[in-house]
Amino acid sequence: MTTRMPSHAxxxxxxxxxxxxxxxxxxxxxxxxxxxxxxxxxxxxxxxGVSFDVPAATTVGLIGESGSGKTMTANALIGLLPDGAxxxxxxxxxxxxxxxxxxxxxxxxxxxxxxxxxxxxxxxLNPTQTIARQVGEILRRSGRPRxxxxxxxxxxxxxxxxxxxxxxxxxxxxxxSGGLRQRAVIAMALAGSPALLLADEPTTALDVTVQSRxxxxxxxxxxxDGLAMVLVSHDLRVVAHxxxxxxxxxAGRVAERGPTNEVLHRPAHxxxxxxxxxxxxxxxxxxxxxxxPGTPATPANRPSGCAFHPRCPLARERCKVEQPxxxxxxAGQWTACHYAEELQGVRHDPA
Amino acid sequence: xxxxxxxxxxxxxxxxxxAASVIFLIVRVAPGDPASIMLGPDADSEQIADLTARxxxxxxxxxxYLSYLGDVVRLDFGDSYRLGTAAMPTVLERLSAxxxxxxxxxxxxxxxxxxxxxxxxxxxxxxxxxxVSAISIALQSFPTxxxxxxxxxxxAQALRILPSAGAGSPLHLIxxxxxxxxxxxxxxxxxxxxxxxxxxxxAYIQTARxxxxxxxxVLLGHALRNSLIPVVTxxxxxxxxxxxxxxxxxxxxxxxxxxxxxxxxxxxRDYGLVQAATFLIAGIVMxxxxxxxxxxxxxxxxxxxxxxS
Numbered sequence: 315m316t317t318r319m320p321s322h323a324x325x326x327x328x329x330x331x332x333x334x335x336x337x338x339x340x341x342x343x344x345x346x347x348x349x350x351x352x353x354x355x356x357x358x359x360x361x362x363g364v365s366f367d368v369p370a371a372t373t374v375g376l377i378g379e380s381g382s383g384k385t386m387t388a389n390a391l392i393g394l395l396p397d398g399a400x401x402x403x404x405x406x407x408x409x410x411x412x413x414x415x416x417x418x419x420x421x422x423x424x425x426x427x428x429x430x431x432x433x434x435x436x437x438x439l440n441p442t443q444t445i446a447r448q449v450g451e452i453l454r455r456s457g458r459p460r461x462x463x464x465x466x467x468x469x470x471x472x473x474x475x476x477x478x479x480x481x482x483x484x485x486x487x488x489x490x491s492g493g494l495r496q497r498a499v500i501a502m503a504l505a506g507s508p509a510l511l512l513a514d515e516p517t518t519a520l521d522v523t524v525q526s527r528x529x530x531x532x533x534x535x536x537x538x539d540g541l542a543m544v545l546v547s548h549d550l551r552v553v554a555h556x557x558x559x560x561x562x563x564x565a566g567r568v569a570e571r572g573p574t575n576e577v578l579h580r581p582a583h584x585x586x587x588x589x590x591x592x593x594x595x596x597x598x599x600x601x602x603x604x605x606x607p608g609t610p611a612t613p614a615n616r617p618s619g620c621a622f623h624p625r626c627p628l629a630r631e632r633c634k635v636e637q638p639x640x641x642x643x644x645a646g647q648w649t650a651c652h653y654a655e656e657l658q659g660v661r662h663d664p665a
Numbered sequence: 666x667x668x669x670x671x672x673x674x675x676x677x678x679x680x681x682x683x684a685a686s687v688i689f690l691i692v693r694v695a696p697g698d699p700a701s702i703m704l705g706p707d708a709d710s711e712q713i714a715d716l717t718a719r720x721x722x723x724x725x726x727x728x729x730y731l732s733y734l735g736d737v738v739r740l741d742f743g744d745s746y747r748l749g750t751a752a753m754p755t756v757l758e759r760l761s762a763x764x765x766x767x768x769x770x771x772x773x774x775x776x777x778x779x780x781x782x783x784x785x786x787x788x789x790x791x792x793x794x795x796x797v798s799a800i801s802i803a804l805q806s807f808p809t810x811x812x813x814x815x816x817x818x819x820x821a822q823a824l825r826i827l828p829s830a831g832a833g834s835p836l837h838l839i840x841x842x843x844x845x846x847x848x849x850x851x852x853x854x855x856x857x858x859x860x861x862x863x864x865x866x867x868a869y870i871q872t873a874r875x876x877x878x879x880x881x882x883v884l885l886g887h888a889l890r891n892s893l894i895p896v897v898t899x900x901x902x903x904x905x906x907x908x909x910x911x912x913x914x915x916x917x918x919x920x921x922x923x924x925x926x927x928x929x930x931x932x933x934r935d936y937g938l939v940q941a942a943t944f945l946i947a948g949i950v951m952x953x954x955x956x957x958x959x960x961x962x963x964x965x966x967x968x969x970x971x972x973x974s
Contacts, residue, residue, distance in 0.1 A: 394874055424877035437868035440887050442966060452876045486966045499872075506876065
């Protein structure tokens with residue numbers, strides 16, 4: 315995946331250099347099994363053989379409907395899965411497998427190498443502690459002196475775009491607006507100087523006007539600070555705006571992955587195409603988005619063969635019985651569709 | 666903050682007036698004529714009428730009520746006819762023993778209850794959790810007087826390591842304090858457990874873990890204080906309720922506090938004492954409630970803001 319260079323205008327030459335180095339994080343054949351609801355004996359495979367790479371200073375978008383396993387994948391990356399979860403496959407951080415690492419080793423990485431920001435910034439902040447205390451916690455716990463922690467907290471809040479950080483630092487979360495809260499959460503995630511930031515629906519709970527500002531902030535963290543990011547979203551526009559690489563997930567599996575431009579403009583999976591078509595175009599008056607037909611398959615209730623076949627316009631007999639293996643259809647673009655060539659051919663048809 | 670205190674104090678005055686009125690009514694409604702009880706079975710009707718007049722009990726009810734309210738404002742509840750001393754000072758004199766008992770019980774309940782609740786709530790469904798829950802339910806179900814007697818049988822009668830009654834040494838305090846503390850401990854443990862378990866499911870707990878904190882750091886640094894907020898309320902309210910439990914415990918263990926004084930006073934129709942003691946207890950409960958509110962608002966910044974606005 316490191317071979318193709320995405321063409322984002324804001325990317326600096328420094329970031330390009332870093333991108334050529336081996337990936338920070340390599341996910342291969344990741345499996346997450348959760349105990350069934352109500353603690354029953356049936357086990358649900360919520361993430362089923364997911365593979366992708368996260369090169370340094372690159373943003374990878376993880377997209378899919380709810381129940382596609384994208385959040386569980388992110389939680390598995392940082393090692394915060396629900397009780398009773400079982401994992402399989404490989405998760406290589408700078409070459410070393412995380413799934414077989416000791417809990418202490420994984421904990422040492424958390425916050426310092428891999429940090430996470432969450433969907434609902436109000437819920438993600440402790441209501442009884444000041445912003446400064448929460449942002450500075452990781453620094454304080456690593457034994458930095460008080461005034462240094464304070465100085466750094468103000469720097470971090472400033473970097474995350476909190477206005478008047480020296481005064482606002484002593485506020486409580488409920489005294490912040492939604493956008494400011496997410497900025498505080500981002501400052502908190504940056505406190506441990508991580509190399510990878512996992513962002514789980516970072517703008518979903520925010521007002522539309524605030525969303526774009528937060529996305530711009532995330533972009534600048536990657537472009538200017540060289541942070542790698544895994545951005546989990548159900549919103550194609552968010553991913554298109556920020557991510558160089560996109561992984562499309564469906565029912566716990568990867569449907570397609572590749573450079574964002576290719577994935578969005580030349581989808582190699584009917585599910586991706588349907589997702590793209592379901593986004594309403596704002597500028598054209600006629601465009602009424604065509605919603606995806608059928609209901610999303612869930613990992614607990616996954617159809618045989620290709621999980622997308624009941625909703626797929628191209629589906630035939632083979633799709634019901636044979637699970638398509640993921641394969642490279644163009645440089646860096648991988649698909650799990652038996653008939654991807656056909657799909658891309660259709661796209662090129664002048665009609 | 667000051668506005669909150671003033672507001673609560675004003676409400677408190679109303680509450681105390683209500684409490685004084687209820688006390689007045691209950692004492693009058695209770696069966697038995699006070700004068701004849703005081704004088705005993707040998708008194709003739711003239712003596713009874715004389716005492717009734719001296720106590721002011723022959724006047725119309727509203728006159729009695731108004732003069733009673735006037736006395737209440739001056740904290741003058743008359744004399745205890747049996748002890749021959751002023752009622753309120755007599756009650757206050759016995760209060761320190763009760764306070765000692767209550768503080769010891771609260772300390773036991775908070776320390777033991779919090780620890781058990783925290784251990785259980787940190788891992789819901791674990792063996793620890795189930796054991797703590799079972800013990801809590803058992804402790805809450807046993808009646809106080811029965812627990813007191815059982816403890817006397819075990820530690821005073823069978824093992825002979827603790828005194829069964831009276832006061833005077835720290836050893837004397839152990840059995841009554843533990844008896845009074847047991848149901849309270851169970852309440853604190855159960856509530857702490859529920860709140861900790863609930864708090865541990867909050868998103869900010871996941872945030873704390875994502876910073877690389879250990880489970881212990883997450884529990885003590887993020888979950889504990891937030892789970893304590895509802896516990897503080899219950900501890901505060903329950904401390905008022907302990908006064909009630911103290912009445913029973915003090916009688917079982919012959920502890921020289923207000924509780925045993927009240928029981929004596931009630932069975933002897935000693936109006937002055939009953940009214941003084943009951944009024945004092947109402948006042949103490951009110952103060953506990955006020956302090957609880959203030960502590961609560963200090964623990965939860967969201968409430969602090971509401972109080973100021």
